[in-house]
Amino acid sequence: MTARYPSLRRRLPAASLTLSLLLAIAATPAAANEAAADTAADAATSTADEGAATQGSYGGDIVVTARRRQETAQDVPIAMSVVAGEQIDNTGSFNVGRLTQLTPTLQYYSSNPRNTAVNIRGIGAPFGLTNDGIEQGVGIYVDDVYYSRVASSTFDFLDVAQIEVLRGPQGTLYGKNTTAGAINITTNQPTFDFEGKAELSIGNLNFKQAKAAISGPLSDTLAARVAISSTSRRGTIRNVATDRWVQSQDNIGVRGQLLWQPNDDLSVTLSGDWNKQDAVCCASVFVRTGATQRPLNRQYAALAAAQNYVVPSDNPYDRLTDLDANLNAGNKIGGAALRVKWDVGPGTLTSVTAWRFWDWQPENDRDFTGLPIVTKSQNPSQQDQYTQELRYNYTGDRFDFVVGGFYYYQRIDTQGTEAHGPASSRWTLNPTSALANNPAVLNGLTAINTQYLKNTSAALFGQASWKVTDQFTIQPGVRLNYDKKDGFYQRRVFAGDGTPVVFGPTDAITVARLGVFAPQEISPSFSDWNFSYDLTATYKATSDLLFYATYAKTFKSGGINQNGVPTDGANNPILAAATVKPESVNHLEAGVKSEFWDRRITFNLTAFRTDIKNYQANVNNGQFGVLRGYLANAGKVRTQGVEVDFSVRPSERFRAYANGAFTDAKYKRFVDAPCPPELSGGGTGAVIAAPGTPGNSPANCDISGQRLPGVSKLALSFGAEANTESKLFGKDGQFYLGYDGSYRSRFSSNPSPSAYTWIEGYSLSNFRAGFRTESGFDVYGWVRNAFNQNYLEQLSVGPGNTGLIVGLPGDPRTWGGTIKASF
Template sequence: MKKILLVSSALACIASASPAMAQSASTDEAEQDGGLNVIVVTAQRRQESVQDVPIAISAFNAAELETRGVSNALEVTQFVPNLVGLNNTGLGTANSYYLRGIGNTESIATFDPPIGTYVDDIYMSRQNANNLSFFDVDRVEVLRGPQGTLFGRNTTGGAVNVFLKEPGDEFAGYVEAGYGSYERYMVRASVDVPLADTFAVKVSGYFQDDQGYAINTTNGERANQNDGWGVRVGFRGELSDNARWTGSYIRTHADAGNIVNFDCDPANPTNCDGRFVTTGFSKNGNFGGRLTGPKNDFGLGNEVDMNFVSSNLELGFGDLTVNLITGFVDIKQNFALDFADGRGLPNTGNPIPPVAGYTFGGFTISNQGEHTQFTQEIKVTGSLGDGLLDFVGGVYYFHEDNTTDFGDLFTLPFAPAPTGFPIILADRTINNTAEAWAGYVQADVNLSEQLKLTAGIRYTDEKKSFDIRDNRASCNDGSIEASCINTINLTAANGAAIPPNQSVGLWTPRIALNYKASEDFLIFASATRGFKSGGWNARGTSATELLPFGPETAWSYELGAKTEFLDNRVRLNVTAFWLDVSNLQTPSAFIRGNGSIAFITRNFADYRNKGIEVELNTAPVDGLNLFASLGYQDDEYRIDANAPAFDAFGVQSVPAQQAACLGQLAAGLLPNTAGADNASSCGAGIVAPDGSLAEPVRTPDWTISIGGSYDAEMGGGLSLVPSLNANWRSKSEVGTSELTLFDQAVTGPNTGTVYPSNTQGLGSPIVPSSGSFSAARWIVNGSIALKSDTGWSLTAECKNCFDQESVESALANYSYLNPPR
């Protein structure tokens, strides 16, 4: 069995009976002539060639996604410059994107992601289920930089737009089946059914199941599986000469985890053949009545069910086109996740906590969430003045309701196993809503055949509400004590009232100038504003920690060129950018004195990033396609040295914290230790252990992606298509405070305590699996496919072929690794 698994790790064989990928409006005659295909995108809310859009955009049609082995939204991030993608800690169904340094790893509903995810123009506000499996995709567009004018709020970093295939005109379909590592089975299928000359339906689905790539050496279970299924029914109706309707219903179920795991077995450090977990919290476990409601009975795992409905009615009125775009998304998520591997959390005094296998986990969050949203947009596009002015405009409405019932359980370190001494840090239910209205317009003024001026503006009016109640019996017996986590107790530690409502009205303009020197050469310059909504620090475990944070706003300035040459066989796009963000929302987690995790998010600082992005595609000879992309960025936090020492809620400002940290270091105190030895202002928030401003997270200086494929004709209607790609990231930090434990002991100046490790960079090896430092790494993927012109193919592929390990995230000093080969 072990030999079989090793073989299937390198060659995940997929037997397929599929036609060539339909590309609908994504290609034109250029591909048939042997050059590069032309991808039609809607980055400006109307159809245009990607080479004519004055926006930094990476676009992939279905054929390109297939060639590069992309099967879900997260895998796209490997091919986009200055984009880092990862699963949220614990959650294999949720993607966090960091684009040009802007991102967020929080999935609780009082936070909004700054990289918007859209499916067929429908905004998905929650990260909980955005790791979409690609089983019916026409193209993916990644828009880099703020998109506040045409896409609105929560796009300060950019947007990921997924467009699904429309039903075809003929009865046709495909089936794929596959088997791979960790006993993974996969089936995908789709069929187009024309019901009339003017109406067609597409029915698609997928199913996948595996055993999980990590083994729990405490209870024998496997962890971090990626199971799920989905079905989609798509509709297309040509209702009349000037009326067209498309729509979809999607139902998905995902069971995917990303709990902390290790490359060597913590219970047997000499065993490094695989990935390992040692929590004693099991899949069929429960919390023995310690938590309230259904979440008390959740076992280890994460499950998400989503219903997605979209409708787009397009009406033509001469030179005007009106689209009525309606969306509804309903997400239900249940999870119980141990973030401490059934033991204590690493710290300077105990850098490698011994395996305990606590029954309820080391630090466990159990969560039952329900999230619904409704969107309605009326979009108008058209042309005026005999082509002098092309415009798009409209109005947009968004409403969201969220209910999150969750509890935090912490098992005190060094308590006797297996039960230990579990304490409930909090058990509460949050209800929060968001409602937004927006109006927008953008116009292209065609000053000449070569010169075009683009100007647009959007106004957004947004209101949010926040309500919380403590689920403990003592807080629901007719009285609410001051210790209860309840809306009426929302008061900061300094006595300031915490508002349960927020509202904001913001203008987000855009202006761009592009000059098309020839059909194959476009240069552009632009300035764009975007904003991300405010929210509440809802992971606090006392009412005083539930602090609000305000919106973050961004201005982005770009200068770019889009070029094609050598008879459409080489495409080179280059963009330079300067990004200024005010009031950056920065999440941080730290370990309290009792060993539990505390979470806080504040508008700690401003942020600046500048860099360059290069994308190269070439088809030097028929059948051979090569690509490369390069991203460089240079970023920093920026703070006001004259800011007050404390804000309105009593939170210390970063300059004051830095000054305090430097004073503590000068007095000989040690960061991240305990008691009288501790330099408490160091290694917290965005202040590094040495008192400097921390390096912004997930912004490697360099990102590089290279690869290619070759379609070799073999005769007899057969062709062999090898494909290889690799992506490289330079070193980076993945934790806001730059906390990494180093393997050298230090002695406390006041207590004489010997701490086996330190966070000041003393000693060369880093304590294994503890910290936020992510070393530079290469990830290599490859495949080889035998294809027949009759429609069948056989493919062998590997992802992360050389089993490269990389730190993707960190939480409370534990490192989270990327998936194995």
């Protein structure tokens, strides 16, 4: 378990609050999902006044709900990171992407909100274009509501009390979509005491962020809370074609809650939220080229020279692009939820009913150049999601259990338009063909895609804890799940004059057009039953020393290919590729949680191994529009490693933390993987050319034993804060100085490791310094990426096997100031 240091202020839980105050707040409904009268919460509150020597560094008194009930974090046999709400604010970690700097095992990649992947320990979602027909492997939950769209991770956190990042499979309690872990977010809840807070930040790059929340009673039994957040920032990449900054931020969100509590046994919470992004996004920059097996006249250098095209800069850190197609990333998400908690008999019955929507309005430039090759690429989507969870929690002296049921329904509709422009013929077709010199062949060629997905899931689950002795506990869990997915995909193709392009005619122009966009229609369907189970044994050697070991057998639901499938020699869809088998997961984990030096030091150690059979991998075809990408099952994947979480608080004046993860994530068996660019683009003969040499290319490649994309072998986070009591303008308070750093080693940025797509390791440093008072006033300055480290977040292989490699540079140095007040 990792938790960030709270401050020494005793009013709100924060990155810089004293632990005693954090615990008191965490023990109320504002920081947890269960009743405030819970025994663990009472214990945490009573501990808060006992002094630094008995409070714990950040460990045993932090209340979490990882097992759907309130417990202290050091008593939960799960590897987790716990980040308090104000730590998120103070470190600028206002979305999942920035949270990765505080949690080493969490990986986040996003070329745009839809094409976002959130992984833990290197697994979770395939690396590359998102396919709606599969589940994410990391479940995101906000106040018990499952957020199925990973695009939600790109939005700002809104009025968050605490985030728990649970590592490893959580399938029995959090569902079949959590084979890698879960992000459990708890927001601040309505209170019957009037309170409020406001925060304003400004910085370079025209950064502006404002947050506010107010809570209080409407009557003796009714309370309300409203929160709002707004973030805007100029982009970090300059588009010289439009004279406009891109990769900007423009987020706004609002959340409202009503709590009805007629008595101590019943509480009903109605919540609603609405969030919008309207950024100028998303762009890439030229990074390099790499030799492929295409003929030299069909590789990037020759193709660009043929049209007198020169990139605005070959240095990615100049942050220049010249993309000529419209860019947009309009993104709306929201919903409503009703949570009922009723103390019935010896336990608590909880019902969570929710509806969520997602509206995605993108525009992209899929050729990654300033030439009018692909002039339009739009795949807007709309989603409606309905969930119902019912569970019963019982806590006894020797026996605890959670039992429940879950129902989920999702409908996604997508309407796609892709079109080519006047530069496409010369770029896309063989330069030796006369057609390549005729812009009309591909100019205006358009594909219209229509698709929908109906996704239904139902489950029964249960988890029990049997305290065999005062020290030894066993915890079995089970989940029975049914999944059904029905999809539809249709692609119609039209020439520039509106004439349909269909199979049948054999003239050269039609054949050339079909080589770019091919019509297809499929209706894939998948259904299956699955059974998950896990068993955890816990040994509490002393009050501050816990050993545990876990075995889990779980799965990730099978899926369907929603972006089309490959075709056979007669151009018929290969329907066997329309469905993807479920992932079968075997997981072993062992750990120790400990506290020393009168609980001033927390030291947790975890070792794990996860084997996944039928790993769901993304396969990209390499052409512009024949097939954007489809899913296939790799034979076997293994991720294993060791994680260490350490924190120390020798006094109220100083605290520090250091967390690390060594992760060895590999394809154990993947013999028919897509080939990297250096082994792609050539002919189909029997004699294969050397990598990067024009000639014949293999149909597929054996990448068994190679690294999974996106995961570093070594990842670290570390930091410290020191403070001193003082006065400012006659107000008693503390001056403080804080530092948060992170490091990750090199990692692959392509599903099949390529010499051209390794991202070198880098380290980031963030500083903050300010003054705070016990009354809730806090003012500080901050600088992020203080040493202006140049680094790449992601690399992508350009379409068509031309050897083009583009990337997304990480944020440069940013700085600013924040002022906060609460009452």
